[in-house]
Amino acid sequence: MLNIQNLHARVEDKAILKGVTLDVPAGEVHAIMGPNGAGKSTLSYVLTGRGGYEVTEGSAGLNGEDLLALDANERAAKGLFLSFQYPLEIPGVPALTFIRTALNAQRRARGEDEIAAPAFLKLAKEKAASLKIDFEMLKRGLNVGFSGGEKKRMEIFQMAMLSPKFLILDETDSGLDIDALKIVSEGVNALRSPERGMLVITHYQRLLDYIKPDRVHVLAAGRIVASGGPELALQLEAEGYDKYASAAA
């Protein structure tokens, strides 16, 4: 599924990723934990193709496809989805219009037919109901004036609508109260399947009580410095990141 080999990346002259190697097989959920500034968000942006990052070494592939050779929208069409830590507000573009535009662009890129309006609306109503999203909200400008929790729920809704193959969740728990966290986690768990992989990036262990990972990795100073089972997250929660900060340096 997702294969990252010795990935190095920098922003301007500052090296952020210094040799990340990671394999996430289909059907598994891997968590990446680490202190602030470790390069967690950079990893998600480099994988999804945001501008401003330069890959200086290494490779990243999804199902054998070289991600780094593709534009951001082509990567999305191949099934890569990033749930943003801070989802953007798009004034004047209703959520439904935005998602339908995205879905049809992806389908065109894959050589599939566009989805017809009635089928799209039926799907949207179904998915909105399961995430307890008021359908009227989908007719307003995407994320405009939404609370932190509503924005994260909208990310999960987009995920459910676009049905990607591989999900990256970047600090999805930030800004969520406990009820919102439950709804969002249920939404994510509903997408777990033997064909789909997930990378859950988080600073805190809390989210992993709800989205149970198969593997946990510690990212510190641009490298994976430790990997283990779910128990590693509990250990980090108890001990903090201090010893990894020194190990990385």
Add this chain to the structure above:
Amino acid sequence: MSLASALKTGDLTELPSRRDEDWRWTDLRGLIRTLPPLSPKFEGDIGVGPFAADETLTLVNGQGAIDLTLAAGETRVISMRLISATAATAHAGRVRITVGEGARLTLLESHEGLGEGYLSEIALDIHLASDAVVERIVLASDAPEAVSVVDAEVALSAGARFAQTLLTSGARRQRIETRVDHPGAHADLRLDGIYLLDTQRHADLTSQVTHAGVDGTTSQLTKGMVADQARGVFQGRIIVQPGADQTDARMGHHALILSDKAEVDAKPELLIFADDVSCAHGNTIGALDEQAIFYARQRGIPEMEARAMLTEAFVGEVVERIEHEPAREVARAWVAQRLGRSNI
């Protein structure tokens, strides 16, 4: 001093130039070195216009004049086509519109450049009797090498309502000017505009509103996008004369610049000589939000489509203020078509 008077006298010094403060960004004297011959009477096919209406008035090459009167209480939807049909010629045309007491006019005005490189000036006089209502939608589709001036004088009476939306793709030089005598007295004015300019096109949206009496409202919203080497000009002046108390006037102009070589010049002016008024203006010029573009691309939307979508959303607020529904649809389609073709 105008294009029309230069055409009449053949005197190039009659052309407005950058020395005239109100024309400093739309220099005609510097551009026009010789006056082309006057446009001939045109007998050819003019096709169909962009607006559908029961009644259509047509002025081709400025020949003849349009004189329209709505009797008190009448309601009419009229398409008015002002056509420049012959390349490399010049003309000036006149339109006079009188809207009687309580009458309602929806004026769907199109400026259509069928020929290339013409000079055109259209002067409009629009008079609204008390409680008359006019919505004027102007779709200016001039040829890229044309020089075009549209100059409207609007006089409102007590309780009248005038709402205007300009939609323009510019020309070599283009000026669309609206001057409104606002008597206050519960008269209400809306002056909106959208300019979408690419290549080397230029559009100048200039307005002057004079509030002369108590209790008048004005709401103005213009949005624009310039790409390539295009240039947008917005000049909005609102004058509140002594004694025009309780005037409520708002002016907004917001532009997107999508290329290093494109330019927007904006001059919002509020000249207030009364005390008890509420006036505000806002003016912003910026680029598309690159983070929002990445967000859209991460969802699978190609970059060009993402840029067009965000620009369409940006000007959409102005489109939504159009009251006549079929005209709103024409405006939506025009925006989509302009952005699809535009090299942004």
